[in-house]
Amino acid sequence: MLRSFNGRSPKVHPTAFVSEAAYVVGDVEIGPYSSVWPGTIIRGDHHKIVLGAYVDIQDNCVVHTDSDAVYGDYVTLGHHVICHAKAVGTNSLIGNGAVVNGEVVVGEYSIVAAGSLVLDNAEFPPNSFIVGSPAEARRETEERHHQMAKGIAQGYARNGQDFKEAGLGDVPEEFLMADATTDVPPPPERTSMSRD
Numbered sequence: 354m355l356r357s358f359n360g361r362s363p364k365v366h367p368t369a370f371v372s373e374a375a376y377v378v379g380d381v382e383i384g385p386y387s388s389v390w391p392g393t394i395i396r397g398d399h400h401k402i403v404l405g406a407y408v409d410i411q412d413n414c415v416v417h418t419d420s421d422a423v424y425g426d427y428v429t430l431g432h433h434v435i436c437h438a439k440a441v442g443t444n445s446l447i448g449n450g451a452v453v454n455g456e457v458v459v460g461e462y463s464i465v466a467a468g469s470l471v472l473d474n475a476e477f478p479p480n481s482f483i484v485g486s487p488a489e490a491r492r493e494t495e496e497r498h499h500q501m502a503k504g505i506a507q508g509y510a511r512n513g514q515d516f517k518e519a520g521l522g523d524v525p526e527e528f529l530m531a532d533a534t535t536d537v538p539p540p541p542e543r544t545s546m547s548r549d
Contacts, residue, residue: 355528358398365524366533370513373523384408384426385535388513404428405443406537409509419455426537427506431467438471442479446502459483462499510540 354376355363361380365371370388377389379397385406389395392413395402400418405426410416413433425443430436436453442461447453449467457471460479465471470486477483481490482498516522 354523355525361397363397363528364530365528366530366535368514368535368537368539369524370517370522371524372516373521375523385533385537386510386513386540388509388516390414390509406535407506407510407540409506409513411449411509425461427503429502429505429509444499444502444506446498446505462494462502464494464498464502507540514540 355371356378358379363377363381365383366385368385369383371377372389372391374391375389375393377395380401381395381397382403383389384404387404387406387408389410390412393410395416401421402416402418404424407427408424410430411432414430415435417437418439419437420439422439424441427444428441429446431447431449433450434447436447437455438453438457438459440458442459442463444461445459445463447465451465451467451469453465453471454473456474458476459465460477460481462479463477463481463483465488466484469484469488471488477490480493482492482494484491
């Protein structure tokens, strides 16, 4: 379900998937091939939230912010993440059940481990492997982590297209980006090795 609030309305790229069981309200922009899954709430009531291309916000997440927030391309929020970050860099992954508190900055190519608790105002440079409660950057991510994160984002983009084709998306025309174009390529074809 998508809703306007105080004159602010979601804007969704026509290639994106928003589940009929998600709730997206206010000043939220959802980019090409991104996906928002059942039970998720994205609340842009007082500040803008921008999701880049290939962002997947998995089931039962809560996304809110205390200032304008930007999620780069190929970002994954795993199941049941609570995220108040103001920036999550491109090709980053926040693992299942993590809590990311207000004004946090997660640099590109980073991972927040499942179940971690990231305290308010924490800032992590690119390539951070963030673990614990309270969370700390314990080491740097490696190329295999970067490939895994991008693969997950691409897999969810493929799934989102499948769900759209099955009629399970919920984006009224009034919320679609007008005259939207993209130079972002479509998700790669599914292979027998895909794990979505």
